[in-house]
Amino acid sequence: xxxxxxxxxxxxxxAGPTGSLAALxxxxxxxxxxxxxxxxxxxxLGRRRAYALTHSSCELxxxxxxxxxxxxxxxxxxxxxxxxxxxxCRTAFTAPDAVGWIVExxxxxxxxxxxxxxxxxxxxxxxxxxxxxxxxxxxxVIAEGGNSPSRDNLGIGFGGFRYRQGCLSAIVQLDHQxxxxxxxxxxxxxxxxxxxxLGKGKTQIVWSAPRQRCEQRIQLSASAxxxxxxxxxxxxxxxxxxxxQPAWFPVDWRLATRLGRGSTLLCGESAHRCHPVGGQGLNLxxxxxxxxxxxxxxRRTTPRLLVRRYSQRRWLDLLGVLIATDxxxxxxxxxxxLLLPLRRFGISMLSCCSPLRxxxxxxxxxxxxxxxxxxxxxxxxxxxx
Numbered sequence: 215x216x217x218x219x220x221x222x223x224x225x226x227x228x229a230g231p232t233g234s235l236a237a238l239x240x241x242x243x244x245x246x247x248x249x250x251x252x253x254x255x256x257x258x259l260g261r262r263r264a265y266a267l268t269h270s271s272c273e274l275x276x277x278x279x280x281x282x283x284x285x286x287x288x289x290x291x292x293x294x295x296x297x298x299x300x301x302x303c304r305t306a307f308t309a310p311d312a313v314g315w316i317v318e319x320x321x322x323x324x325x326x327x328x329x330x331x332x333x334x335x336x337x338x339x340x341x342x343x344x345x346x347x348x349x350x351x352x353x354x355v356i357a358e359g360g361n362s363p364s365r366d367n368l369g370i371g372f373g374g375f376r377y378r379q380g381c382l383s384a385i386v387q388l389d390h391q392x393x394x395x396x397x398x399x400x401x402x403x404x405x406x407x408x409x410x411x412l413g414k415g416k417t418q419i420v421w422s423a424p425r426q427r428c429e430q431r432i433q434l435s436a437s438a439x440x441x442x443x444x445x446x447x448x449x450x451x452x453x454x455x456x457x458x459q460p461a462w463f464p465v466d467w468r469l470a471t472r473l474g475r476g477s478t479l480l481c482g483e484s485a486h487r488c489h490p491v492g493g494q495g496l497n498l499x500x501x502x503x504x505x506x507x508x509x510x511x512x513r514r515t516t517p518r519l520l521v522r523r524y525s526q527r528r529w530l531d532l533l534g535v536l537i538a539t540d541x542x543x544x545x546x547x548x549x550x551x552l553l554l555p556l557r558r559f560g561i562s563m564l565s566c567c568s569p570l571r572x573x574x575x576x577x578x579x580x581x582x583x584x585x586x587x588x589x590x591x592x593x594x595x596x597x598x599x
Contacts, residue, residue, distance in 0.1 A: 222510075222517070224353040225250065227344040227364050229258060231265075231319070232482030232499040233357030234326035238278055239507035241335030245353070248337045249330055250344035258327070258340070259320050262458065263383055264410055264418040266397070266493030267315045268579040271500045277507070280329055287321030289413040290314075291397040297448055298401045298546060301558045305565035307575055314493070316397070316410045316418065353517040354478040355506070360468060362484040368475050374468035374487070379405045379547070380428040381490055382421040382462040386443070387455035390415065399492065400448060401546035406491045407446055416457060419443065420490055422547075428462035465489055467540055469532065473525040477517035481506065486532050488539045492578060498535050501581055502528060531581035 222245045226237045229251035237249040251258065267288065275281040290312035297304040307313055330336045344354075344364070356364045365372060388394070388411075398409035405422025412418055421443070423431070431439060436456040443453055468487040473480050482499035505527050509520050545553060564571050 222246070222353070222515075223351075224248070224355060224517075225344055225349075226355045226357060227251075228357035228359065228362075228482075228484070229253075229327065229330070229338070229340060230357065230359065230482075231322055231326060231496060232503060233355070234323070234330055235274070235278070235280075235500060236355050236357055236481055236503045236506055237336050238280070238326070238329055238333060239274075239503055240353075240355075240510050241333050242278055243507065243510040244335070244513075245510060246335055246337075248339060248344075250339045250342055252341065252343045254341040255327060259323050261319045261323075262461065264316050264318045264412060265322070265496045266408075266410055267317055268493075268497045269314070270504070270579050270581075271497050272315065274500055274504050274507070280325065283325045283329065284317065284322060287325065288315040288317045289411055291316065291395050291411050293393070293396040295396055295398045295448075295450075296401075296561065296564070297398065298557050298561055299448075300401065300403060300546070300549070301554050301561065303558050303561035303565070305561050305571065307571055309575075313575070314397070316412055318412065318418075350477050351517070352477065353520060355481050356478060356484045357481045358484050360466065360483045360487050362480075364478075365470065365480055365484050368478060370475060370480065371471035372468050373471060374466060377465040377467065377489065377543070378424055379422045379489075379543070380425040380462045380464050382419070382423065382428045382431055382460055384419045384421070384439075384443075384460035385412065385416055385457040386419055386440070386453040387457055388415050388417050389452040389454050392451055398448065398451060400446075402446060403547060403549050405547050406489075406543065408490070408493070409447070409451055410493075417453075419453075421446070422465070422489075422491070422543075425462075425464065432460045432462055467536060469536060473528055474521035477521060479506075479521045479524050485528075486536060488536050489543050491539050491542050494535050494539055494578070497579075498532070498581075501531055534582060 224240050224245050224247045226233050226249045229249050237247045240247045275284055292312055294307040294313045330338045356362055394411055400407040408420040410418040440453055440456055466487045470480050470485045473485055481502045505524055509523050
């Protein structure tokens with residue numbers, strides 16, 4: 215950061231993980247921030263899901279002084295297994311400390327809201343919608359999620375499509391013989407299946423399948439659900455108990471036609487939505503916040519100048535991730551026999567070439583700048599522990 219933007223003010227619309235973090239990033243740069251959300255704290259905490267955090271997200275938490283509070287809620291995993299059931303090829307990504315961390319929504323959201331309440335530069339207004347009209351003299355950050363009314367009121371389009379797949383989410387207990395520090399991304403003909411370790415033998419399942427099949431599966435008894443799940447999982451992973459009620463949600467590919475207008479910018483899922491394959495969703499949102507934080511620290515900036523620079527700097531990363539995740543889903547959720555050799559070749563190259571694996575991880579972690587990190591895994595400056 216280049217300094218302090220003393221005297222600058224901002225309104226952040228939406229107090230979820232991305233909006234709360236954006237408010238804290240602005241406040242740490244000297245901005246006076248009002249954070250609004252029409253939902254109260256209980257509603258914000260009630261979302262049942264988990265996120266995979268990459269090193270770039272953990273670095274941002276460190277830079278904002280939040281990692282110490284969030285870390286106890288995070289479960290590190292030091293191995294990521296990638297398996298294509300169609301071609302029966304596999305590879306593994308490893309790191310000496312952690313490939314990534316899994317954090318449940320409630321713990322993360324609690325810590326971010328607590329930090330907002332404690333920071334003198336943030337005024338938290340839960341259960342209160344933000345101002346209807348933007349003030350050109352202050353920055354407005356819209357972080358309301360995919361169904362953003364403020365984005366729609368600005369007249370900014372949000373184009374894209376809905377996948378035929380939905381995503382089913384459930385928390386299950388693993389057999390004691392399963393490796394608790396290994397995450398899985400399993401490519402199946404019906405869609406990707408992610409296994410995200412939560413600690414103490416629990417794991418979050420994110421199971422992509424045709425929407426009708428997702429609806430049918432959440433109606434199953436616990437024993438029938440586990441039977442179908444174990445049939446879908448690799449033989450190294452066995453589940454023994456269903457710990458919550460499975461739920462499913464539709465999956466969209468969406469991108470705003472512009473990232474800002476005047477002194478208002480779009481952040482997180484108000485600007486983009488992608489398939490959850492590879493766990494890119496929240497990390498991509500937080501790279502929006504990281505860009506915002508860097509620009510907000512420039513004492514010479516103005517809200518309009520910041521919005522223009524933010525818009526220019528985010529397009530490459532957003533387009534790259536949205537295109538890459540869509541191609542992954544289309545390539546691997548496909549029974550076309552002519553694609554099998556291509557999938558075998560790609561995974562075989564990853565398996566036998568460790569520099570390529572490191573480059574792929576850096577790219578998934580850091581976006582476009584990860585393309586330059588070819589010599590090894592890029593460690594954070596102050597490694598989380």
